[in-house]
Amino acid sequence: MSYETHPEATRELALGAESFEDAERRLNRLFEQNLDFVWRSLRRLEVPPATVDDATQQVWLIVAKRLPEIAVESERSFLFGTAMRIASDVRRSMLRRREVSNSSPPEVADPAPQAEELLERQRARSVLDQLLEDLPEELRVVFVLYELEEQTAAEIAELLGIPSGTAASRLRRARAEFEQIVKRYRARGKLGGER
Numbered sequence: 001m002s003y004e005t006h007p008e009a010t011r012e013l014a015l016g017a018e019s020f021e022d023a024e025r026r027l028n029r030l031f032e033q034n035l036d037f038v039w040r041s042l043r044r045l046e047v048p049p050a051t052v053d054d055a056t057q058q059v060w061l062i063v064a065k066r067l068p069e070i071a072v073e074s075e076r077s078f079l080f081g082t083a084m085r086i087a088s089d090v091r092r093s094m095l096r097r098r099e100v101s102n103s104s105p106p107e108v109a110d111p112a113p114q115a116e117e118l119l120e121r122q123r124a125r126s127v128l129d130q131l132l133e134d135l136p137e138e139l140r141v142v143f144v145l146y147e148l149e150e151q152t153a154a155e156i157a158e159l160l161g162i163p164s165g166t167a168a169s170r171l172r173r174a175r176a177e178f179e180q181i182v183k184r185y186r187a188r189g190k191l192g193g194e195r
Helices: 007-014 020-044 052-069 072-097 115-133 137-148 153-160 164-188
Strands: none
Touching (some): 020 052, 137 164, 153 164
């Protein structure tokens, strides 16, 4: 997708204090540095695999539209907050349509020697997703940012707009709750793809 094909986005980017070229460079930098972060955040915020690409695109459309309003020091916070809102909208929409599905589309088996390793990684991600779904959202967000995205407690506090003590407290609660969820899953024999 190029900005030339989207005149509305081009005009909106040109508005504000930045020149169009500066805004375009900034948006490209943001995109290159944070695309994976946005995509992973949406997945960990329970956006189904079938819709995560669309949700990611929605986040970037909002960023492009609101770029002049986003303070440089708050870019990542804005991205994560937008991803949280989009994820919430997607989940609500899926519930309304009763199309909630946790299954992934079938994948074609790769005959390469790495197939077994890829399958094991997919199983591990699936188990992690199951475990994370059981965490309350306010705890899951902090847990994912710290444990998976390797953000510091101070960075998490800034991203979420909460005091650092609150971020640390939520992380402690999330870790304790996660341990309890793992124990429950093990007791039921549901870890490792068992049913």
